[in-house]
Amino acid sequence: xxxxxxxxRVSDLHAFYGESHVLHGMDFTVNRGECISLLGRNGAGRTxxxxxxxxxxGRRTGSIMLNGREVINMASHRIAQLGxxxxxxxxxxxxxxxxxxxxxxxxxxxxxxxxxxxxxxxFPNLWERRNSQGTRLSGGEQQMLxxxxxxxxxxxLLLLDEISEGLAPVIVQKLGEVIRKLKERDYTIVLVEQxxxxxxxxxxxxxxxxxxxxxxxxxxxxxxxxxxxxQEYLGV
Amino acid sequence: xxxxxxxxxxxxMGQLMLGLVxxxxxxxxxxxxxxxxxxxxxxxxxxxxxxxxxxxxxWLGLTYLELGYWQALLLSxxxxxxxxxxxxxxxxxxxxxxxxxxGLLLTFGLALVLEGLFTNIFGVSGQPYSxxxxxxxxxxxxxxxxxxxxxxxxxxxxxxxxxxWFVIEKTQLGAYLRAATENPKLTQAFGINVPLMVMLTYxxxxxxAGFAGVLAxxxxxxxxxxxxxxxxxxxxxxxxxxxxxxxxxILTGIGLGVIEGLTKVFYAEASSTVxxxxxxxxxxxxxxxxxxxxx
Numbered sequence: 135x136x137x138x139x140x141x142x143r144v145s146d147l148h149a150f151y152g153e154s155h156v157l158h159g160m161d162f163t164v165n166r167g168e169c170i171s172l173l174g175r176n177g178a179g180r181t182x183x184x185x186x187x188x189x190x191x192g193r194r195t196g197s198i199m200l201n202g203r204e205v206i207n208m209a210s211h212r213i214a215q216l217g218x219x220x221x222x223x224x225x226x227x228x229x230x231x232x233x234x235x236x237x238x239x240x241x242x243x244x245x246x247x248x249x250x251x252x253x254x255x256x257f258p259n260l261w262e263r264r265n266s267q268g269t270r271l272s273g274g275e276q277q278m279l280x281x282x283x284x285x286x287x288x289x290x291l292l293l294l295d296e297i298s299e300g301l302a303p304v305i306v307q308k309l310g311e312v313i314r315k316l317k318e319r320d321y322t323i324v325l326v327e328q329x330x331x332x333x334x335x336x337x338x339x340x341x342x343x344x345x346x347x348x349x350x351x352x353x354x355x356x357x358x359x360x361x362x363x364x365q366e367y368l369g370v
Numbered sequence: 371x372x373x374x375x376x377x378x379x380x381x382x383m384g385q386l387m388l389g390l391v392x393x394x395x396x397x398x399x400x401x402x403x404x405x406x407x408x409x410x411x412x413x414x415x416x417x418x419x420x421x422x423x424x425x426x427x428x429w430l431g432l433t434y435l436e437l438g439y440w441q442a443l444l445l446s447x448x449x450x451x452x453x454x455x456x457x458x459x460x461x462x463x464x465x466x467x468x469x470x471x472x473g474l475l476l477t478f479g480l481a482l483v484l485e486g487l488f489t490n491i492f493g494v495s496g497q498p499y500s501x502x503x504x505x506x507x508x509x510x511x512x513x514x515x516x517x518x519x520x521x522x523x524x525x526x527x528x529x530x531x532x533x534x535w536f537v538i539e540k541t542q543l544g545a546y547l548r549a550a551t552e553n554p555k556l557t558q559a560f561g562i563n564v565p566l567m568v569m570l571t572y573x574x575x576x577x578x579a580g581f582a583g584v585l586a587x588x589x590x591x592x593x594x595x596x597x598x599x600x601x602x603x604x605x606x607x608x609x610x611x612x613x614x615x616x617x618x619x620i621l622t623g624i625g626l627g628v629i630e631g632l633t634k635v636f637y638a639e640a641s642s643t644v645x646x647x648x649x650x651x652x653x654x655x656x657x658x659x660x661x662x663x664x665x
Binding site: 213239240241 | 542545549551552553555557558559560561562564565
């Protein structure tokens with residue numbers, strides 16, 4: 135791969151929450167249009183990695199190059215304005231906003247995002263519930279809303295945290311389809327997952343995170359040969 | 371002459387009107403407090419002082435710059451708003467991560483400084499500020515005389531409260547504000563400049579207090595302590611309405627003004643305590659306030 139296609143490069147990233155040192159030198163890259171997955175156990179530092187990229191942790195050191203720009207010292211909103219969409223693990227649906235207000239909240243950062251019509255076509259449930267209070271939606275609907283609202287903004291890099299967690303299989307399947315569509319549209323995606331079976335068919339490459347570092351990298355084609363790594367780290 | 375519950379209707383309506391006027395001030399001030407508390411997590415004890423500064427702005431403008439009431443109504447709140455922004459940038463912004471108590475102490479201290487400063491310069495006795503010609507006189511409603519200025523205060527305050535409510539609840543800017551109030555970090559991670567919004571919110575809350583001050587200038591005498599007399603009741607209003615609730619602070623403000631006014635008619639001895647009695651009862655039944663959400 136040439137560096138011209140490189141969209142996100144995280145090098146020697148350390149992050150802290152107060153006194154506790156959570157990330158111990160994360161190193162990974164994501165190429166433009168690629169979908170990678172960060173796999174690992176709870177507490178391995180996957181969520182923190184996403185939060186650190188957006189400047190939501192405490193102190194950070196190291197380097198985060200986003201589309202050729204160093205963002206390690208930028209404020210969260212500046213990083214987001216460079217085209218990063220974030221779907222947090224807790225979904226972050228606002229109770230003081232209606233479903234549609236939640237959907238329209240993130241400001242447009244670039245052209246080329248999905249239109250509201252396209253989003254409602256992709257998630258018909260959200261159209262039906264558009265006037266409901268955000269947190270009155272079911273868990274699945276909230277997850278779709280959390281995904282949908284970052285597709286409108288024109289962000290090209292999507293950071294998706296545990297989107298399949300705690301959802302019915304039919305909804306997980308639906309989200310898988312959505313991610314396939316986004317890959318066709320050349321979005322760059324970082325998928326933080328516990329659910330290996332959800333991530334494996336979607337991700338071009340997988341990174342296994344352990345103790346705040348990358349422990350192993352497995353490309354889509356190496357799944358069979360590196361099965362022992364997955365077994366060792368993830369127990370799958 | 372007709373009577374209501376044995377009270378002459380003229381006295382009844384007169385106190386109702388006064389109650390509405392007081393309620394208008396309560397509503398504007400508690401609205402500003404509610405917006406500021408929601409965004410900054412700071413209980414803004416400087417609010418009464420900012421209201422006083424707004425009133426003095428009008429008086430100073432008239433005395434030294436020959437600025438009339440209408441110019442003051444526009445310029446004084448803007449100046450108070452800018453002053454608020456300076457306070458936020460220079461002092462308050464360092465306190466957000468700390469306990470509520472620090473913000474309360476700092477703003478309380480600032481209120482004392484401002485009041486002390488104005489008392490030193492202008493003395494404690496009030497300065498008169500006359501009602502503009504357009505608004506002097508009264509409407510004859512048949513059953514009572516309604517002073518035009520009182521009617522104007524009520525209308526102006528209702529309009530300001532409605533516009534504020536509308537902007538916060540019904541517009542995109544308001545959606546940003548509500549989102550930033552609920553989850554500031556995530557909202558910032560969506561690309562919204564939350565620190566800027568926090569600064570402007572404090573400026574707006576301060577301007578609202580300044581606006582109320584200018585409205586109050588012709589109705590009561592302009593004095594350095596006019597804010598601290600009012601602010602205690604306003605805090606009770608905020609507690610009754612529910613911390614951080616926009617609609618709650620408006621409705622409670624007006625409602626309590628009316629209740630206070632009517633208490634003067636029926637049992638004058640209780641009129642200065644009735645708000646606090648209501649506060650105690652509300653706290654026992656609904657600790658988060660009438661419109662507040664339990665956390």
